[in-house]
Amino acid sequence: MDTQQNTALTRALAEIPGPLPASGVIHIVIPHTDRFTVVGNHLAQHPDLSCTAIGIAVRIQSLPQGVEVSIKALAAHCREGEKRIAAALRELEALGYLQRLRDRLPSGRVITRTVFCNQPTALLRPRRQAAAPPHAQAPAQAQAPTQAPDPAPAPAARPEQPRPPAQPEPPAPETLAAPPAPPPPPSFVTPTAPPPLFVPLVPPPTAPKPPPRPLPRPSEPTPELDRAATAFLSDLHRHAPQFTLSEDDVRRLVPGVAAWLERAARPEAMRHALTDDPPHPLKHPAKLLKYRLTELLPPPPPGIHDLAALARPRITVTPFQTCDDCDRAFRSPTPGRCRDCREHRTHQAHRTEEVRTAA
Structure with a gap:
C-alpha cells in the first residue's frame, strides 16, 4: 500500500516561490497571530x-x-x-x-x-549618560534677578488738589535680568559594541544578498557556436519535457550553452548536468538552467603546452661505442675502452709496479 500524501503540505510546497532546494530543509513559514x-x-x-x-x-x-x-x-x-x-x-x-x-x-x-x-550581550553595552536639565546649568546670576532700586519719593501733593494716579515707570536697562545662557551640549559616550559571543553561520533574512553571477559567455563567439547552442536548447524538451523553453528563454541562454560547447563539453553530458534531479514542482525551468549553466561551468580544456607537461619524459639511451683495444661494442656516453680492457690494463699496471718494487 502506497504512503498517503498530505494534500495540505503538497499545496503549501507548491505555493513557495522559486525553485525548491534539492537537499536540506524546506521552510513553510506561516505567520503567528x-x-x-x-x-x-x-x-x-x-x-x-x-x-x-x-x-x-x-x-x-x-x-x-x-x-x-x-x-x-x-x-x-x-x-x-x-x-x-x-x-x-x-x-x-x-x-x-x-x-x-x-x-x-x-x-x-x-x-x-x-x-x-x-x-x-545587550547588557554589556554602556548606556548613554542622562543630560542635565537646562535650568540646572544656568548661571547663578541668571537664577536670582537683580532687584531694582527704590524709586525717588514723589513730592507731597497739596491738600486741595487730588493726587493723580501714579504711572508705572519703565524699568531701567541695568535692572533687566540677563537672559540665561544656552546650556552646553550634553556629552555622550560613544558606546562600543562588545565582541559577539559567536559568529552566525546562517545570515539573517534581512542581510543584503550578493548580486547573482552573470551568465557565462564564450571567449570567441562564432555563428557555429550560436547555431549549436540554439539547437541544443530547442531540442531539450524531447529529452526532458519539463524543460520546455520559450523563444526568449532560448535567446537568453544561448551564450551560456555556447560557453560550455567552447570548453569541449559533449551535448549528452551537458544534458545530464542541466536536467538531472530537478525540483518538484519545477515552476521556472529557464531560471534553473541559468543557475546550473553558471555554477556548473566546466574548466577550459588544457592547451598543447599543458598536455606536453603531462607527457611521460623520454628515456635516455646510451649509444654504442667501439673499444680501442679489442674492437668490441659497448655502451658508453664517450668513446674509449670497454670494462674488461680497462681492468686488464689496471692489472698490468699493478704487476709492473710490483716488479719494479722487487728489483
Missing part, C-alpha cells in the same frame, strides 16, 4: 549550548512573569530528568542567559530569584 515567543538566532544556533539547554531556555522564555522555573518545576513538565535540566541551567548560567540572585525580604527571609535575559 497568538501564543508565540520571539527567540533570537544567537540562542537557537548557539555553538556552545546543547540542544537540551536551548530547549530549556526557549521554554523559560515562553513562560509568563512569576512562574516557578526551579529544577523540580521544570522536570514536572519536561521529559528530561532533573540531572539533565540542572546541567542545562548551568550552561545557560555560564553564558549569561540565566542568573540566580539572593535577595532578603523586609521580613528577614532570604529568597532566590531566577532572572532570565533573552539577550545577555
Whole structure:
C-alpha cells in the first residue's frame, strides 16, 4: 500500500516561490497571530549550548512573569530528568542567559530569584549618560534677578488738589535680568559594541544578498557556436519535457550553452548536468538552467603546452661505442675502452709496479 500524501503540505510546497532546494530543509513559514515567543538566532544556533539547554531556555522564555522555573518545576513538565535540566541551567548560567540572585525580604527571609535575559550581550553595552536639565546649568546670576532700586519719593501733593494716579515707570536697562545662557551640549559616550559571543553561520533574512553571477559567455563567439547552442536548447524538451523553453528563454541562454560547447563539453553530458534531479514542482525551468549553466561551468580544456607537461619524459639511451683495444661494442656516453680492457690494463699496471718494487 502506497504512503498517503498530505494534500495540505503538497499545496503549501507548491505555493513557495522559486525553485525548491534539492537537499536540506524546506521552510513553510506561516505567520503567528497568538501564543508565540520571539527567540533570537544567537540562542537557537548557539555553538556552545546543547540542544537540551536551548530547549530549556526557549521554554523559560515562553513562560509568563512569576512562574516557578526551579529544577523540580521544570522536570514536572519536561521529559528530561532533573540531572539533565540542572546541567542545562548551568550552561545557560555560564553564558549569561540565566542568573540566580539572593535577595532578603523586609521580613528577614532570604529568597532566590531566577532572572532570565533573552539577550545577555545587550547588557554589556554602556548606556548613554542622562543630560542635565537646562535650568540646572544656568548661571547663578541668571537664577536670582537683580532687584531694582527704590524709586525717588514723589513730592507731597497739596491738600486741595487730588493726587493723580501714579504711572508705572519703565524699568531701567541695568535692572533687566540677563537672559540665561544656552546650556552646553550634553556629552555622550560613544558606546562600543562588545565582541559577539559567536559568529552566525546562517545570515539573517534581512542581510543584503550578493548580486547573482552573470551568465557565462564564450571567449570567441562564432555563428557555429550560436547555431549549436540554439539547437541544443530547442531540442531539450524531447529529452526532458519539463524543460520546455520559450523563444526568449532560448535567446537568453544561448551564450551560456555556447560557453560550455567552447570548453569541449559533449551535448549528452551537458544534458545530464542541466536536467538531472530537478525540483518538484519545477515552476521556472529557464531560471534553473541559468543557475546550473553558471555554477556548473566546466574548466577550459588544457592547451598543447599543458598536455606536453603531462607527457611521460623520454628515456635516455646510451649509444654504442667501439673499444680501442679489442674492437668490441659497448655502451658508453664517450668513446674509449670497454670494462674488461680497462681492468686488464689496471692489472698490468699493478704487476709492473710490483716488479719494479722487487728489483
